[in-house]
Amino acid sequence: MTHNIHINNWVNQIKNLVNPNKIIWIDGSEMQLENLKQEACQNNELIKLNQDKLPGCYLHRSSANDVARVEDRTFICTKSKEIAGPTNNWMDPKEAYNLVYDIAKDSYKGKNMYIIPYSMGPIGSKFSKIGIEITDSIYVVLNMAIMTRIGKKVLDTLGESNDWVRGLHCSCNLDEEKRYICHFPEDNTILSVNSCYGGNVLLGKKCFALRIASFQGQTEGWLAEHMLILGIQRPNKDIIYICAAFPSGCGKTNLAMLIPPKVYQEKGYKIWCVGDDIAWLRKGKDGRLWAINPENGFFGVASGTNENSNLNALKSTRKDTIFTNVAHNLDDNTVWWEDLDKNPPSNAINWKGEKWDGKRSNEKGAHPNSRFTSPAKNCPILSENFNNENGVPISAIIFGGRRKQTTPIVYESFDWNHGVFVGSIMSSETTAAATGAVGVIRHDPMAMLPFCGYNMGKYFKHWIDMGKTLGEKAPKIFNVNWFRTDKNGNFIWPGFGDNLRILDWILGRCEDKIQSKKTPIGYMPFNQDINTDGLNLSESELNELTEIDIDLWKKEAEETEQFYKKFGSNLPKELDEQLVLLKQRLNIS
Ligand code: SAT
Numbered sequence: 001m002t003h004n005i006h007i008n009n010w011v012n013q014i015k016n017l018v019n020p021n022k023i024i025w026i027d028g029s030e031m032q033l034e035n036l037k038q039e040a041c042q043n044n045e046l047i048k049l050n051q052d053k054l055p056g057c058y059l060h061r062s063s064a065n066d067v068a069r070v071e072d073r074t075f076i077c078t079k080s081k082e083i084a085g086p087t088n089n090w091m092d093p094k095e096a097y098n099l100v101y102d103i104a105k106d107s108y109k110g111k112n113m114y115i116i117p118y119s120m121g122p123i124g125s126k127f128s129k130i131g132i133e134i135t136d137s138i139y140v141v142l143n144m145a146i147m148t149r150i151g152k153k154v155l156d157t158l159g160e161s162n163d164w165v166r167g168l169h170c171s172c173n174l175d176e177e178k179r180y181i182c183h184f185p186e187d188n189t190i191l192s193v194n195s196c197y198g199g200n201v202l203l204g205k206k207c208f209a210l211r212i213a214s215f216q217g218q219t220e221g222w223l224a225e226h227m228l229i230l231g232i233q234r235p236n237k238d239i240i241y242i243c244a245a246f247p248s249g250c251g252k253t254n255l256a257m258l259i260p261p262k263v264y265q266e267k268g269y270k271i272w273c274v275g276d277d278i279a280w281l282r283k284g285k286d287g288r289l290w291a292i293n294p295e296n297g298f299f300g301v302a303s304g305t306n307e308n309s310n311l312n313a314l315k316s317t318r319k320d321t322i323f324t325n326v327a328h329n330l331d332d333n334t335v336w337w338e339d340l341d342k343n344p345p346s347n348a349i350n351w352k353g354e355k356w357d358g359k360r361s362n363e364k365g366a367h368p369n370s371r372f373t374s375p376a377k378n379c380p381i382l383s384e385n386f387n388n389e390n391g392v393p394i395s396a397i398i399f400g401g402r403r404k405q406t407t408p409i410v411y412e413s414f415d416w417n418h419g420v421f422v423g424s425i426m427s428s429e430t431t432a433a434a435t436g437a438v439g440v441i442r443h444d445p446m447a448m449l450p451f452c453g454y455n456m457g458k459y460f461k462h463w464i465d466m467g468k469t470l471g472e473k474a475p476k477i478f479n480v481n482w483f484r485t486d487k488n489g490n491f492i493w494p495g496f497g498d499n500l501r502i503l504d505w506i507l508g509r510c511e512d513k514i515q516s517k518k519t520p521i522g523y524m525p526f527n528q529d530i531n532t533d534g535l536n537l538s539e540s541e542l543n544e545l546t547e548i549d550i551d552l553w554k555k556e557a558e559e560t561e562q563f564y565k566k567f568g569s570n571l572p573k574e575l576d577e578q579l580v581l582l583k584q585r586l587n588i589s
Pocket residue numbers: 068069198199200205206247248249299433434
């Protein structure tokens with residue numbers, strides 16, 4: 001399908017390695033994708049759902065041992081361990097190629113080899129990047145067809161160039177012990193074996209658009225971030241765009257698609273979604289920071305998505321969507337997941353493929369990390385700039401995690417370097433998006449711990465340098481925490497649509513319209529500047545949300561000091577200085 005010699009050589013090399021039955025180039029045509037869907041239904045990879053209720057929708061169940069990203073089996077394979085840094089698993093590239101090629105050898109025997117040319121970002125935009133993924137899984141092809149821009153036109157745009165990312169995925173037999181997700185940022189290559197779970201195998205997503213792209217961004221002077229992008233429209237004003245970085249499973253999709261509370265709707269507020277997971281950020285011609293969403297779809301957590309939590313996401317899933325690991329309602333051939341509604345089906349199959357009575361069973365019908373893969377164009381509030389090749393200008397960057405205590409609902413950094421510090425000290429409770437324990441607090445700087453493709457000390461420095469490049473035009477940096485709990489363990493803040501109340505304060509700060517309180521950790525709102533109209537929130541609850549417990553922050557500073565030690569001389573001095581300043585403000589001698 002292409003004359004690109006670099007692609008053809010690589011395809012040949014991989015073909016000889018994996019030994020497929022047949023080679024199929026994915027041209028991106030509807031007919032080809034339709035045929036693949038039919039084939040996947042015949043071999044039980046997909047179940048066709050009720051086409052009246054859910055047109056174009058399918059259900060997939062993964063293997064029970066393959067339901068989330070595997071961080072402990074994800075490697076950055078660079079010449080030296082130092083390049084990968086202390087927060088990544090490292091493997092010597094030669095060793096990794098040998099190990100993974102050995103596993104991949106002949107693994108396509110009797111299977112087809114699908115070659116997917118894809119573009120991260122609008123095809124042809126100078127901000128976009130191209131990848132080729134080879135896979136033996138139709139499920140992967142169909143998910144990539146939703147999540148990225150695929151097909152012949154991508155190859156036409158690439159022409160003879162060798163500037164593209166190689167990605168090989170082999171399902172093998174899903175052996176956990178032989179599961180490896182290896183990245184070779186120095187050769188723009190990704191190898192993924194023995195998994196079929198999204199984050200491990202949709203190679204355009206975390207593997208390319210974050211791990212490889214962050215490495216590219218460091219050398220090319222831009223940022224690849226784990227961030228949503230949204231626009232806020234207010235009456236008679238230009239739309240303001242912001243980015244927010246939260247760890248997986250902490251509500252990026254919900255914030256990106258939020259529906260304003262009634263009091264804001266009445267005033268004419270509207271939200272426009274540009275992206276829910278990944279942002280590529282560059283300095284634009286006007287000197288401001290501009291963002292594109294490199295993806296073309298949403299790979300969102302199904303569990304917990306409902307009319308109240310995220311109506312726009314729910315609507316996005318009503319057609320042309322692939323559901324993974326949700327419950328299958330046999331009565332009407334639709335899908336169900338926990339908290340979708342209060343009416344679980346009795347006659348159903350759970351995510352493991354077992355008979356399941358949702359009214360009686362104590363077990364969950366859907367896996368907590370069950371997913372929907374939906375085209376971005378399904379989103380009722382998709383921004384008109386979604387396909388804009390220049391992206392959107394960013395006025396504020398927000399960091400946030402899931403913290404029961406310590407972190408207040410919102411605070412603003414004193415300046416860019418302090419903002420980088422705020423991002424670097426982020427901690428959050430782990431979620432079901434990755435294998436391992438859930439609810440454990442860990443450091444997750446900029447929500448990039450699992451996704452930074454190089455030494456995180458250097459990554460912090462790159463952030464500091466971006467601030468220098470942007471100067472006066474740099475966006476303000478904030479931190480939010482929707483997840484503070486009271487003494488009984490209940491969330492204090494209602495979250496979801498009401499988070500706009502906090503975004504509104506942030507916008508006011510960006511426009512220098514609102515005063516703030518200076519505290520040891522940053523600028524904070526006065527209670528009267530948070531709009532609580534129509535909320536059932538008492539003054540004391542608001543106080544609790546904005547409270548800074550100095551003892552807990554002293555502990556936080558000590559933990560940061562320990563965490564920073566990991567980076568040794570790669571930690572930029574600017575962050576060391578910020579830590580000293582924080583300790584001074586907290587009166588730690
Ligand atoms: O599994 S994914 O990496 O695709 C989603 C997430 O964990 O953020």
